[in-house]
Amino acid sequence: MLKSKQQTLDQAVLDELIRAVGKEYVHTNVEQLVCYSYDATATRQRAMPDVVVKASTTEEVAAVVKVADKNNIPISPCGARSGLSGGSIPLYGGIALDTTRMDRILEINAPDMIATVEPGVVTKRFQDEAARHKLFYPPDPGSAEFSTLGGNIAECSGGMAGIKYGVTRDYVLSLEVVLPDGRVINTGKKTWRTVAGYDLTRLFVGSEGTLGVFTKITVKLIPLPAKVETVLAYFSSAGNAVDAADGIILDQGVIPKTLEFVDSICIDSVRGYGGIDIPKEAKAMLLVDVDGDPQIVKRERLRVEEACKKNNAFQIVIAEDVEKRNALWQVRRVISPALFKVAGKKLNEDVCVPRSKIKEVTEEAYSLAREYSIDTACFGHIGDGNVHINFLYGEGDEQQAKVDKMLDRVMEKVIALGGTITGEHGIGTAKAKHLPWEIPRDELELMKSLKKLIDPKNIMNPGKIFVS
Amino acid sequence: MLKSKQQTLDQAVLDELIRAVGKEYVHTNVEQLVCYSYDATATRQRAMPDVVVKASTTEEVAAVVKVADKNNIPISPCGARSGLSGGSIPLYGGIALDTTRMDRILEINAPDMIATVEPGVVTKRFQDEAARHKLFYPPDPGSAEFSTLGGNIAECSGGMAGIKYGVTRDYVLSLEVVLPDGRVINTGKKTWRTVAGYDLTRLFVGSEGTLGVFTKITVKLIPLPAKVETVLAYFSSAGNAVDAADGIILDQGVIPKTLEFVDSICIDSVRGYGGIDIPKEAKAMLLVDVDGDPQIVKRERLRVEEACKKNNAFQIVIAEDVEKRNALWQVRRVISPALFKVAGKKLNEDVCVPRSKIKEVTEEAYSLAREYSIDTACFGHIGDGNVHINFLYGEGDEQQAKVDKMLDRVMEKVIALGGTITGEHGIGTAKAKHLPWEIPRDELELMKSLKKLIDPKNIMNPGKIFVS
Numbered sequence: 001m002l003k004s005k006q007q008t009l010d011q012a013v014l015d016e017l018i019r020a021v022g023k024e025y026v027h028t029n030v031e032q033l034v035c036y037s038y039d040a041t042a043t044r045q046r047a048m049p050d051v052v053v054k055a056s057t058t059e060e061v062a063a064v065v066k067v068a069d070k071n072n073i074p075i076s077p078c079g080a081r082s083g084l085s086g087g088s089i090p091l092y093g094g095i096a097l098d099t100t101r102m103d104r105i106l107e108i109n110a111p112d113m114i115a116t117v118e119p120g121v122v123t124k125r126f127q128d129e130a131a132r133h134k135l136f137y138p139p140d141p142g143s144a145e146f147s148t149l150g151g152n153i154a155e156c157s158g159g160m161a162g163i164k165y166g167v168t169r170d171y172v173l174s175l176e177v178v179l180p181d182g183r184v185i186n187t188g189k190k191t192w193r194t195v196a197g198y199d200l201t202r203l204f205v206g207s208e209g210t211l212g213v214f215t216k217i218t219v220k221l222i223p224l225p226a227k228v229e230t231v232l233a234y235f236s237s238a239g240n241a242v243d244a245a246d247g248i249i250l251d252q253g254v255i256p257k258t259l260e261f262v263d264s265i266c267i268d269s270v271r272g273y274g275g276i277d278i279p280k281e282a283k284a285m286l287l288v289d290v291d292g293d294p295q296i297v298k299r300e301r302l303r304v305e306e307a308c309k310k311n312n313a314f315q316i317v318i319a320e321d322v323e324k325r326n327a328l329w330q331v332r333r334v335i336s337p338a339l340f341k342v343a344g345k346k347l348n349e350d351v352c353v354p355r356s357k358i359k360e361v362t363e364e365a366y367s368l369a370r371e372y373s374i375d376t377a378c379f380g381h382i383g384d385g386n387v388h389i390n391f392l393y394g395e396g397d398e399q400q401a402k403v404d405k406m407l408d409r410v411m412e413k414v415i416a417l418g419g420t421i422t423g424e425h426g427i428g429t430a431k432a433k434h435l436p437w438e439i440p441r442d443e444l445e446l447m448k449s450l451k452k453l454i455d456p457k458n459i460m461n462p463g464k465i466f467v468s
Numbered sequence: 469m470l471k472s473k474q475q476t477l478d479q480a481v482l483d484e485l486i487r488a489v490g491k492e493y494v495h496t497n498v499e500q501l502v503c504y505s506y507d508a509t510a511t512r513q514r515a516m517p518d519v520v521v522k523a524s525t526t527e528e529v530a531a532v533v534k535v536a537d538k539n540n541i542p543i544s545p546c547g548a549r550s551g552l553s554g555g556s557i558p559l560y561g562g563i564a565l566d567t568t569r570m571d572r573i574l575e576i577n578a579p580d581m582i583a584t585v586e587p588g589v590v591t592k593r594f595q596d597e598a599a600r601h602k603l604f605y606p607p608d609p610g611s612a613e614f615s616t617l618g619g620n621i622a623e624c625s626g627g628m629a630g631i632k633y634g635v636t637r638d639y640v641l642s643l644e645v646v647l648p649d650g651r652v653i654n655t656g657k658k659t660w661r662t663v664a665g666y667d668l669t670r671l672f673v674g675s676e677g678t679l680g681v682f683t684k685i686t687v688k689l690i691p692l693p694a695k696v697e698t699v700l701a702y703f704s705s706a707g708n709a710v711d712a713a714d715g716i717i718l719d720q721g722v723i724p725k726t727l728e729f730v731d732s733i734c735i736d737s738v739r740g741y742g743g744i745d746i747p748k749e750a751k752a753m754l755l756v757d758v759d760g761d762p763q764i765v766k767r768e769r770l771r772v773e774e775a776c777k778k779n780n781a782f783q784i785v786i787a788e789d790v791e792k793r794n795a796l797w798q799v800r801r802v803i804s805p806a807l808f809k810v811a812g813k814k815l816n817e818d819v820c821v822p823r824s825k826i827k828e829v830t831e832e833a834y835s836l837a838r839e840y841s842i843d844t845a846c847f848g849h850i851g852d853g854n855v856h857i858n859f860l861y862g863e864g865d866e867q868q869a870k871v872d873k874m875l876d877r878v879m880e881k882v883i884a885l886g887g888t889i890t891g892e893h894g895i896g897t898a899k900a901k902h903l904p905w906e907i908p909r910d911e912l913e914l915m916k917s918l919k920k921l922i923d924p925k926n927i928m929n930p931g932k933i934f935v936s
Contacts, residue, residue: 109822109824110718111714111718111823111824112822112823112824112853113717113823114822134721155663156663156667158661158663162660162661163660166634166638167661169667169670170634170638179910183910185908185910185911185914186908186911187911189820189886189887189888189906190822190886191820191821191822191853191886191887191888191891192630192631192820192823192852192853192854193626193630193635193820193852193853193854193888193891193892194820194888194890194891195623195624195626195674195888195890195891195892195893195894195895196888196889196890196895196899196903196906196907197895197903197907197911197912197915197933198671198674198675198915198918198919198933199624199637199670199671199673199674200911200914200915202637202667202670202671203666203667203670203671205667206663206666206667207666222723223717223721223722223723224721226721246579249581249691250578250579253602253691253692253694254691255690255691292764293764293767293768295763295764295767296760296761296763296764296767299761299763299764300761352657352659352660352661352662353659354577354580354582354658354659355579355580355581355660356577356579356580384660384661385580385659385660385661386660386661418657418658418659419657419659420657420659420661420662420663420664421664422662422663422664423659423661423662423663424661424663425663426663427663427664427665431664435664435665438657438664439664439665440653440654442647442651442653443653443654443655443665443668444665446653446668446922447665447666447668449921450666450918450921451666453917453918453921454914465665465666
């Protein structure tokens with residue numbers, strides 16, 4: 001029933017879209033279409049839209065969605081298209097609906113500690129603007145410098161600060177959503193609390209563009225911590241680093257702002273980067289931020305150091321000022337792209353396990369690396385149990401087949417350990433195959449029936465989350 | 469279609485229920501039925517069930533729900549029946565399904581900082597047990613000493629510590645739910661993060677028993693703060709106290725564990741209670757807990773004091789040890805029942821507004837009090853904008869009519885201020901009339917369609933949230 005990407009859209013439909021947003025924001029030239037055919041999973045999957053439409057207001061979004069609804073055309077909303085699960089790829093063609101022109105910070109209300117933004121606002125820009133009001137928006141995906149809040153909310157992004165501050169869903173108070181039939185609704189309330197009726201807000205957060213298009217987002221803000229300091233600890237084994245993370249949380253009772261683990265291959269890939277002199281014998285490291293009142297920071301930092309020393313950290317670097325902190329963090333932030341130095345292709349997984357199972361899941365990853373002779377690197381938010389397992393591989397069917405098999409086995413292991421196949425990237429197209437491995441039939445059917453209820457024609461980002 | 473409470477259940481149905489849970493746990497004697505006819509809103513609404521069934525396992529709950537489903541009998545799950553919105557009242561009779569026998573703490577997993585409990589566990593007992601593992605379950609409704617976790621999750625309870633630690637929904641990781649047709653599903657994952665598919669967990673949290681019966685609950689725990697201290701500040705006007713609360717958050721940048729406001733009538737009602745000598749001239753007070761590392765606590769406490777002094781607090785009491793803290797808090801916790809000293813009947817509302825609107829909403833309440841000559845007392849969690857407005861009135865239709873009118877006008881005002889009619893008690897039966905005042909038609913229809921999808925026969929706690 002859905003028009004596929006093989007089928008060129010009628011000129012009549014294009015005319016309707018032009019009436020909705022203006023001629024200069026409707027693109028059918030191949031250069032534009034190609035740009036909207038991929039996200040950060042580009043090496044694995046691409047799909048071309050038939051048309052790119054760039055809306056600038058709620059009314060325009062609603063008008064575009066109504067055109068899609070009337071003509072049974074698939075519509076895939078997108079922001080910066082930097083997702084890691086294929087969430088914004090227009091799998092069945094149709095309309096790629098770009099919301100990056102909707103980039104206004106509509107209100108930062110300091111007394112009420114809330115803000116309302118449009119979906120195209122880049123996360124880091126919003127964090128910086130909030131900071132100018134001495135307020136803090138904690139969700140901090142690795143992509144913060146280029147990803148948009150609309151995308152963050154569609155995927156329920158996690159990021160670095162989740163261990164202490166929670167994830168995106170914990171900060172969203174209210175959403176303006178254009179439903180698949182073009183109606184505009186508002187969920188939740190611009191208050192810190194409400195329990196009036198069902199929690200529609202969190203039904204839409206993390207729904208990966210499959211239930212509607214966000215056009216306004218209201219979030220909760222908290223006071224900006226006065227100080228942040230960073231501890232970088234080097235270890236001679238991954239096991240020591242994981243034990244030190246345990247020590248920070250369980251023995252020292254510190255929940256730091258960030259608790260990032262980096263393994264040997266990751267370290268080698270960023271060696272010499274940003275002027276940080278990483279010791280030759282470093283086989284793992286922890287990067288830990290502590291934040292708050294300066295006295296608190298000092299005290300917690302000493303506790304973090306203590307836990308690292310007790311677990312055989314052989315060198316510890318402290319960064320108290322912004323410049324030095326940024327230098328250390330820049331090393332962490334470039335790991336993901338730097339891993340392409342190891343091999344031409346990379347599959348970055350974001351499994352999450354109960355924290356006590358981190359060693360088991362990383363050891364499984366390293367064991368598979370040996371078995372299949374595919375380099376495998378681990379890093380990530382181990383404070384939350386959220387580990388990024390990266391398979392680094394080359395061109396060719398044989399390599400791809402190996403990695404597909406390794407991925408399946410990691411997923412099996414994670415599920416057996418009581419974990420989840422995705423902690424923060426979403427299912428998208430990348431893990432739609434694995435979702436039924438984790439989610440039992442009845443639960444999956446309930447999810448599908450929610451999709452059918454809200455999007456009966458299946459025009460809103462079809463092919464995502466669910467295989468069929 | 470639903471059997472009403474006028475209609476006695478067939479013996480055949482009772483026999484099925486007896487087979488499900490055992491004869492000693494199926495009650496039809498009027499003494500038991502009366503006990504299940506009310507909650508803490510007793511003075512406003514009651515409804516008798518036809519039968520009380522006390523289940524002890526998931527299998528028993530599923531068997532009871534299947535009997536209800538097969539025979540089209542309404543079924544209202546309940547815990548301690550201490551709710552403040554009528555959520556557990558069996559409005560259409562049928563089965564009152566008591567889950568308080570399911571009171572096992574199944575696991576407190578300290579390394580993974582998660583716990584799994586049955587729904588009948590009393591909140592305070594769970595908090596205490598977690599504390600023995602040096603872990604903290606922050607959601608802290610005023611009813612914590614007697615309400616159950618199942619009830620807390622059904623209503624998405626807020627409570628005292630919400631300003632710093634969030635509410636119930638922020639801690640629930642996974643739920644085992646018996647659906648209205650008797651199938652058992654599991655939502656979420658026992659990990660700190662997951663974004664695998666739609667967020668079913670938060671669809672059920674706050675659904676007020678209308679979508680299913682919780683039989684297992686997994687929550688996230690955090691490290692127990694090492695120290696708590698309490699600041700009690702007296703003011704000669706409510707306005708000064710509200711300004712001091714602003715000063716704590718906005719000028720001092722402190723988000724305390726609790727930030728409770730108490731007005732003049734509330735103070736008078738608890739005067740002399742618990743050995744606390746409240747000054748005669750006190751017209752308002754703030755009760756503020758700060759928690760964390762001892763150094764942090766000391767520093768934050770001084771900042772709280774500073775903000776109170778700057779806003780004309782004329783006396784400040786500090787409690788550093790548990791005994792003195794408990795004495796101060798006991799005064800706060802008895803306010804709600806103590807208000808019955810003012811008048812025989814009480815309507816306790818839990819509106820929530822953007823924090824900057826607290827003065828406007830309390831002034832509206834006091835203005836209505838004068839206009840209608842009905843004593844009106846305010847207290848509550850003003851750090852979150854969540855104010856309890858209490859109408860204290862007497863017997864008789866005229867008094868009831870006045871209070872009904874006052875309630876309508878408060879609701880109108882709150883909605884006009886951008887607030888919500890319920891911050892933590894839920895809609896239940898008490899505010900079903902007002903829900904459409906707050907929630908627009910399309911959003912309400914979406915909520916109703918979710919209900920219909922999951923409970924097509926409308927047997928699961930019918931008559932709650934939605935009027936029709």
